[in-house]
Amino acid sequence: MNNAFRAGKTGTMVTGQPPGPVVRKYGGTSLATPGRIRDAAADLAACARAGARVVVVVSAMGDTTDRLVALARGFADRPDPRELDQVLATGEQVSAALMALALRQHGVAAVSLSGGQAGIETDGEPGAARVVRVDPEPVLGRLAAGQVVVVAGFQGRDAAGELRTLGRGGSDTTAVALAAALGATGCEICTDVPGVHTADPRIVPDSRPVPSIRADVMAELARGGAAVLHPRSVELAGRHGVTVRVTHASRTGPATTVRPGAPALERGTEVVGIAHARDVHLVRVAEPGLGLRGGPRLLADLAGSGLRPDTLSWPERGELRFTVRGAEPLDRLEALGVRCTVDSGFGAVSVVGTGLLDAPGPVAHVLRLAGELGVTVPAMATSAGRLTAVFPGGLLEAAVRALHRSFGLDRPGEDRP
Numbered sequence: 001m002n003n004a005f006r007a008g009k010t011g012t013m014v015t016g017q018p019p020g021p022v023v024r025k026y027g028g029t030s031l032a033t034p035g036r037i038r039d040a041a042a043d044l045a046a047c048a049r050a051g052a053r054v055v056v057v058v059s060a061m062g063d064t065t066d067r068l069v070a071l072a073r074g075f076a077d078r079p080d081p082r083e084l085d086q087v088l089a090t091g092e093q094v095s096a097a098l099m100a101l102a103l104r105q106h107g108v109a110a111v112s113l114s115g116g117q118a119g120i121e122t123d124g125e126p127g128a129a130r131v132v133r134v135d136p137e138p139v140l141g142r143l144a145a146g147q148v149v150v151v152a153g154f155q156g157r158d159a160a161g162e163l164r165t166l167g168r169g170g171s172d173t174t175a176v177a178l179a180a181a182l183g184a185t186g187c188e189i190c191t192d193v194p195g196v197h198t199a200d201p202r203i204v205p206d207s208r209p210v211p212s213i214r215a216d217v218m219a220e221l222a223r224g225g226a227a228v229l230h231p232r233s234v235e236l237a238g239r240h241g242v243t244v245r246v247t248h249a250s251r252t253g254p255a256t257t258v259r260p261g262a263p264a265l266e267r268g269t270e271v272v273g274i275a276h277a278r279d280v281h282l283v284r285v286a287e288p289g290l291g292l293r294g295g296p297r298l299l300a301d302l303a304g305s306g307l308r309p310d311t312l313s314w315p316e317r318g319e320l321r322f323t324v325r326g327a328e329p330l331d332r333l334e335a336l337g338v339r340c341t342v343d344s345g346f347g348a349v350s351v352v353g354t355g356l357l358d359a360p361g362p363v364a365h366v367l368r369l370a371g372e373l374g375v376t377v378p379a380m381a382t383s384a385g386r387l388t389a390v391f392p393g394g395l396l397e398a399a400v401r402a403l404h405r406s407f408g409l410d411r412p413g414e415d416r417p
Helices: 034-049 064-073 081-105 137-144 170-182 215-224 231-240 294-304 327-336 361-372 393-406
Strands: 022-026 054-058 110-113 120-123 130-134 148-152 155-157 163-165 186-191 212-214 244-248 256-259 270-286 312-316 319-325 340-354 380-382 386-392
Touching: 022 034, 022 170, 034 054, 034 081, 034 148, 054 081, 054 170, 064 081, 081 110, 081 148, 081 155, 081 163, 110 137, 120 170, 130 170, 137 148, 137 170, 155 170, 170 186, 170 231, 212 215, 215 231, 215 256, 215 270, 215 340, 215 386, 231 244, 270 327, 270 393, 294 327, 319 327, 319 340, 340 361, 340 393, 361 386, 361 393, 386 393
Parallel strands: 022 054, 022 186, 054 148, 110 148, 120 155, 186 244, 212 256
Antiparallel strands: 120 130, 155 163, 244 256, 270 319, 270 340, 312 319, 340 386, 380 386
């Protein structure tokens, strides 16, 4: 990131200039129908009438992205990446234009912009681009003209003017990048859940809301599968001092503030939440020469294609094992010509917190639970902030509930072990 992202905390004012705008992002579920778009527009119009300068970032409506992928695959099993980006970017652009029209129905001046029109510059491959710079002037000019600016998330333009998408969850990153560049007074992520919980409330009904969480811990939850925020957006917020508030798009209730800031020097061991991911695949690559030279070269090729293994091991000479999530990484392996064996039907459960390797308790909890469920964990990754274990998919929800209970996350903090 270069200096087009403002340094310092959000909301920093330069003498003689108005306060920074409010940046608010709406996820696809919150915009799934015209009625939901109108509801969001009513809230935004009230915010604008109260005197705020408003920037809105939108995702594609509902399952639009999945439908666009399926549409493209009707013409090619593996669509050309550039053309697929052109197709997928239309989902967010439709949402942005409809939101601008809905705001105008409320008598509020509004304009929709694509990511490139909003000054978002990227680099990287189609479908896996990264934001490298945000020119704030296109958005600031529209705000100065009294307009609410609605930006299509998930996309930008590279140095050659090519449209690039940021990968799944990229609209969160768009919102945080704009908040940093504009010196926003806040970045609100409006979604279909009331903030961040200690586990997915659809699996653990007695999970507890997390009122405040540090960005580095939230990033580990997101990497573990918590779908409330994309991990790249949280990392970006932490680097640029952006405070993010996660709230339900249409209901009042609990909300979570994700705050930047360095961790304490001595944090101790604390479990904050349990995250999970479905559709996990165990990949085994066994090729002649896959040793100390061939293995790193293969990993570099995987990283260059945007594929990030979740766990990684070399249990035997000439064999590389790792896990990936979803079908897209498998498509990339095939496109790279990697000869591998894939075992599917797994899920991953992550214990997230601080200082998890400072005491034997957290690791022992996970391994003991696996034994109680009668399974052998085929892959596990450990770090100070996250312990991730792979389980058979049929036991995923039972593992989430058991770990949530065993770490006392269903009880107030002072009652936990």
